Each structure stands twice: as C-alpha cells, then as structure tokens.
Amino acid sequence: MLRFVVMRLLRAVSVLIVTSVVTFSMFFALPADPALALCGKSCDTTKYERVKHTLGLDEPLVNQYGDYMKGIFVGRDLSAIAGGKFCEAPCLGYSFEQGELVTDALKRTYPITLSLIIPAFILYLTFGIGLGVLAALKRGRAMDKFAVGLSLVGASSQIFTIGFILVFIFLVTLRISPPPSYTPLTEDPLKWASGLWMGWVALGFVSMAIHTRLSRAQMLETLSEDFVRTARAKGLSMRKVYGKHALRAALTPMVTQGGLEIGTLLGGAVITETTTSVNGVGSLAVAAARSGDLAVVMATVLISAVFVVGFVIIVDVLYAVIDPRVKLS
Amino acid sequence: MNTTIEDPPYLRVVDLKVRFDTDDGQVRAVEGVNFTVRKGQTLGIVGESGSGKSVTSLSIMGLHDARRTRISGEIHLGGRQLVGMPEPALRKLRGSDMAMIFQDPLSALHPYYTVGKQLVEAYQVHHPDASRAEARKRAVDMLGRVGIPQPDRRFSSYPHEFSGGMRQRVMIAMALMNDPALLIADEPTTALDVTVQAQILDLLEDLQREFNSAVILITHDMGVVAQVADDVLVMYAGRVIEYGTVEQVLREAHHPYTWGLLASIPSLHGDAEVDLKPIKGNPPSLINVPTGCAFHPRCAYALVPGACVDVVPDLLELSSRNGHKVACHLPESRRVRTYEEDIAHVGVAQ
C-alpha cells in the first residue's frame, strides 16, 4: 500500500514539473512583456533595462525558472518589486496587475471559488445519484419517468441558460432571491448561501443530469447481477438486498467519476465562474492571462494541475481501499 | 438414506406454468411441469440451454420479478403452497428451508465482501438471535465441511482470491448454512474444469447423504445425471418430455430428444471426439413454439404431416406402469425397437 502511494506521488510530481516547465516556456513564447508594462508611460531604454534587471527578466530562462521554483520551497526576496516584503514560502511571485503577492491574491479569491464549487458538487452528486438510484428501483413507474425526463432536460441545457432562467424567475419575476454575490461563510452562512445558490444550481444541473443517467444505468445493471439474486436467495429483505448488496456495487464506480470531476471542477474554475458571475480564482486567471501577469498565470495553472493530479491519486488510493479486487502495483 | 416409501415428497410441483411478458411478446418458459422430490433423493433436470430449467427452479425459490412474470400451478414445499405466498412468508423459507447454488460462483458471490461476511449474513438472516461468534463458528465449520483448506484463515478472503472450484465450494457452504431441506443446484459444475466438476459432484453427493436433503440438480449434461441423479426429468421447450428413474431414462430412453442427449455424452464414450453427435438444429424460441410436438422440426422420426405437427403429445406413463413417462406420438413398440437397434449401443448402457 505504501509503495503504491509513493509510486503514485512520484508520478504526480513529475507531471507537475512538466506542467510548470511547459507553462513557463509557453509564457515566454507569447508577446507579453511585464517589464514594459511596469516601466510605465515615461519609459526609455535605460529605465526599461533597469526594470527588466530588477525583475530578473534579463537572466537566462533556466535561472528564472530556478528562482521561481526556489521561491516555492524556501521563499524569495522580492523586496525590490513587492514593496519591501520578503516573500515567504510558498512564494508564487508578485502580481503587477493586482499589486500584491500572488499568494495574497489567491487567498482572497480561492474561498470564493470553493464556495461555489464544493456545495454545487455535493448537491449535484447527492441529487443526481439519489434520483438515478430511485429511478432504477422504480423502473418504468412515474418516479423513473420523472428522473429520465429531468436528466434529458439537463443534458440538453447549458450552464448559461440555466443561470439566465434562474435569474429571470427568482430575481426578476418573483423577486424572492437576492442577486448573485459572495459573502464569506464565516461571516453570515445564510447570506453566503442565498448569494450563491443560483450559481450552485446553474453549475450543478447539467452534471446532476449526467449523474442521474449514469447511476440509473449502473443500478439497473447491478440489479440484474447474479450476486443480487444470491442475496435474495438467502432470504434477505429487499432493504438489505438493495441497500447493502446492490448499492455498494453500483456506487463504487461512481467514486472514480466523482473524484475526477471535483479535480476538474476546481481546475477549471475559469469556465464555471464566468458563467455564474462570481469573481474568484477563475476571473483572476483570465485577467492575468490577458495582461501577461506571469506570476498569476503560473500559480493558477500549477494549482489547477495540483488539484487534478491530487484527486487522481486520491481516487486511485480510495478505489484500492473500497474494491478488494484492485491489485496494488 | 433414512426415508421410507411412505414419506410424502418434500417438494411437489403440479402443473407449473411460467410466462414472461416482454416487448417481443409472451415468453412461455414453462408449460405445465409436474414432478416430486423426496428428502434424500436427487432429481436431475436435463435439457439444452433455453428449455426452462432455470425458470423452473427460480419459480420454486420465488425469485422471479413478480411484476412481469405470471406463475400458475402449485408448488408444495413441506406441505406449504408457495405459489401466491406473500413475499415476507416466502422470504423466511428462502435460504433456510430451500437454498440454491448457481452456475457461475464468481458472479454469484458479492465481489466486495469477504466470503466470511457473506456466510455469516446468510446465517444471521434466519437466526436473528445468534451472536456474531456463533455465526462465525458456523461459517468456519461449513467452509471446512465443504473442503476449503484452512477455513479459519480463508474466512477473511474475498471471492476473487479463490479458484473456481473453491468458490463453488464456498457457494455450497453458504447454501447449507441453515440446513435446507431442499437444495437446488443450477448447473453447479458447468463453469468449472472437468476434473473439478467431478469433485464438486462428489461433494454434493456426500453432503446430501449427510444432511438428507432433497436435491434438484440442473444440468445439460447427461453424464452428470448418470453420476448423481435418482430420478431424471428431461425438458424441452418448457415441457417435460420424459420422466423416470435414472435407470429408466438412461437405459431405456423412449423419447427421440432424450436419445439425442444420450448420444452426445462425451465422457461415457471413451474417446470423446469420435462419437459425439449433438442434436441437429437449435431449440426453439419460447415466444414462437412450434405447433404439435415442439421437437418435430428437429426430430428424425417425426410423423409429418400428422400428429407430430398438429397435436401436443401428453406426458403418458408407459404400458408397463412403472412410473416411466414419455411425451411422444410414436407407438411404444416402435420406440422400444428404435432404441434397441439405433441408440442403445452408443448410450449409457455400454
């Protein structure tokens, strides 16, 4: 088990290193120039060269990359540009665009993104799987038809459309919901939820539809498995047959699905935020990419990669724990 | 065997009919089947795949989906009529008075639970007051009894950690956890290697002697029947076409279909490849069963045109009145002659 985890971690680290190198080099292949941006209006060649030197941009690329990576692990002296601050590890650099350390910018924006994604994920997974399982158990009856219908609607809609419809109904027409906004959970949980709920629904509806369909199919397949028949042949009650034998087998593959999704959701915050008008990490990353804010781009790409890779590992390990047939190697 | 002739049969099936409503039409899977099994006795049910053997056994266990299955007739288990019995009452009998073993032990055992857990569960459903330790002891005993080495250790293994034969032993142990009076084994050796098959059959025979249970052994292999059955029921297209003791059906077979099955026993021929004669053609769909005798499109002796195409033959006792029953329009004397001239020399009689 330990060997298995270590091997996975090593592989993950190499993926992350490659990601960082690729992002770093791609950035320099682009026509963005932070020195020019910082140099300002009254820029001449000498001032430009001086700014470039302060930023370390006249160093060879390899050295710049080395400095960046060193900053992550031991911190880095950015006093020349970051207003006299020493940038503690993990130092992700300084954002000229935001005028703050990248870590500070992330601390500001990540809670917003997480507040959007995690509840949405939990809600759509619970409702999606619950509805799918229920539909399978009531196959062909009203409940099943409702679930199948709803998942069809979901599968053919877009986050945009749902968001728009929600705003139109609850904000414009019925006026029973406040407009989308962010209040920290610790400050006022009710406000936190009422400001974000439309985002959760818009974000989760399509995924819920997918999970309803997946879990319904999965459950139907499981119900026709021999071991479910064995469970009945033992004389178990239907509650035990479904709850203990069928559900266990039907839901295990969903762990993979769910784990990989949360990784992608966190990694792909860009898309989800622009469509739900909440300014979290996604908006930060988009702005950074537009203005050539290297430090922020690097940081957001790397953190996304950490999320994706991290959840892949978690899923692998979790799967090995819950499915005894998985051989650890 | 400590049964006497006067014992009423433990299982009595009377005119059992099972039909499924499907999108393609009604499947007439079982069309009026009658048989009895006493304690200590083994009934072999034979027939090609699709002849209604599993449907019959699942009906006894009450495992069909009630919403799309129509079952009529009577199934008496130890004097209780199971057809139409409410589910909670039936559930009490499943796994205790009657138990079942399936063809593929790998898919029949739950992949995510240890065999110990599955055995303990089987015991505890019917012994709600038993402690965990008691249930565990019983499970380990049963694992040992069916020939699993180191049962105490294997208790904590998962099904995939056993070989095919050992897995089937686990299934048998699970079926016997509560001393069932009726054990149904549906093709218990079909998925196993030939050498392992014989061991499992031996085990079933031993256990039956020990527990004195009534056993139904379903197979498509006449060789298996020859080895373990007391009585034999031959099914074709959902009907019984021949029924009698193993001597009667294997040594004086009267039905052309039974002849076909006998001619295709590999193990009793010596050299398997040489003499094997599978019956030509395929069993019919049970949505569109041929008129008259359902076997007539494949029967080398069919009276066409004539009764074989027009009239369903009744299952009738032979004139000797020894309990041997056959459903065929051929005159009895003609069947005896044909069997002796064409069939007996390749059959089990050798």
Ligand SMILES: Nc1ncnc2c1ncn2[C@@H]1O[C@H](COP(=O)(O)OP(=O)(O)O)[C@@H](O)[C@H]1O
């Ligand atoms: N639940 C079901 N719904 C519809 N048809 C079924 C069902 N179960 C079995 N059948 C059909 O009934 C026939 C007999 O099946 P079965 O008893 O399993 O045959 P076998 O003799 O091989 O065990 C087959 O044609 C099969 O397709």
Ligand code: SF4
């Ligand atoms: S009834 Fe006719 S078709 Fe059927 S087995 Fe006898 S001879 Fe063949």
Ligand SMILES: [Mg+2]
């Ligand atoms: Mg079968």
